[in-house]
Amino acid sequence: MALSIAVIPGDGIGKEVMPHGVAAVQKAATADGTDIAFEWFDFASVAHYREHGTMLPEDWQTTLGRFDAIYFGAVGWPDEVPDHVSLWGSLLQFRRVFDQYVNIRPCRILPGIVSPLRDRGPGDVDFVVVRENTEGEYSNAGGRLFDGTGREMAIQETVMTRTGVDRVMDFAFRTAQKRRGHLTSATKSNGISITMPFWDERFAANSSRYPDVEVDQFHIDILTAHFVQRPHTFDVVVASNLFGDILSDLGPACTGTIGVAPSANINPEGLFPSLFEPVHGSAPDIAGKGIANPIGQIWSGALMLEHLGLPAAARRITDAFEGVLADADASVTTPRRREHRHNPLVRRGDHLQDLTLCSAPFRSCNGATRPHPTGHHPAEHACPTHAHGSIEPSAGRPTAKARVRSLEDRRCAVALLSSSSFSSSSLPPISSSCRRTS
Ligand SMILES: NC(=O)C1=CN([C@@H]2O[C@H](COP(=O)(O)OP(=O)(O)OC[C@H]3O[C@@H](n4cnc5c(N)ncnc54)[C@H](O)[C@@H]3O)[C@@H](O)[C@H]2O)C=CC1
């Protein structure tokens, strides 16, 4: 049975980089003997909003809930739709309703990419940001009062639950165990005096269950400075929704460009499809110019394959783009627009993609092989994402049989979600929810 992937390109450069990502994932899976059926959707885009007045169709949960994974580009076109409407109306719904409570964002200097940090190259920066993805500062608890008057006010509450904080910390500790055994917590308990002390308490309580993991914590302000001044000291960093979002743009910027940074929005239990997307947004400033770097989208595809239990296929992709980047000239980093005015991007995005798909790890292209830039044969070269333990195969996906069961479970869960009484904390065990809704 083929794996099924929902493809949502979204807006701006999302529509440009997505075909590259799909081609790479398709080719890697085929070379690995796995069939993938892709289905493309045009919702979660400003074009959909223009036509329908909403970012998503009413039945989106049922539609997307039957897929094994969601491959996402980027959403947002602020000139037409305010960002809080487009993002909250689509991506943030996916993360919350599908309980994708872990957002994994690897930061690594890739071969061939020049870091803006002096004297830092491949191997010097290699850490993972584990971001809480469903609560925290990104909450819709709050409101506005006295609109349009002198007393106008706005309140938005940060929400941290013990369940929400513990489960993402637990994931981060387990990730650290599989990597270099070091976990850093991002806090700000000197200024945010209620939720952040709670975050710190939970970090201390959880760390007692992982005596083999070395821990430290920093206030977010000095942590950003440490990212720049001593990035080599980080292994895994766990952060609340907002802090994780910021750190995971800063981290990749320190490695050269956010254009290559991938991310995985994971529901570790496999109850719902997980979502894979580049860290970057729709980049209106370069959209339509063909200069968008497709590596963030392509690398996210590798994370998706790893999650779906196909680490060898994932490795083909990471070996391929690392090899191409190592050989490429410096023009693959985030473009300086003035320099690239006359250098349309068929020579960047598309070219990079062609090179990636024709590189040695995808042997079927023209039979040509060439040495891997690290000096190792690709087969000996562990998949960076997998070897570092940032992605675990989905709990629901080890065998075809288990997959069918998981899909049925998901349908039940999606049906439950559609019922008005649902709240995530009341989700009953899958088997009973199936009985109740059937
Ligand atoms: N996950 C998502 O869908 C996200 C959506 N957004 C949305 O995207 C829109 C633009 O947001 P910005 O803050 O400008 O962030 P952005 O990530 O879209 O762009 C920031 C800067 O990085 C450059 N850049 C981004 N990706 C690149 C790539 N692949 N290759 C080369 N250069 C690249 C852009 O040209 C821009 O100068 C907004 O509507 C925002 O809300 C922003 C971040 C994440």
Ligand SMILES: CC(=O)C(=O)O
């Ligand atoms: C909204 C946004 O920037 C993100 O979550 O990636």
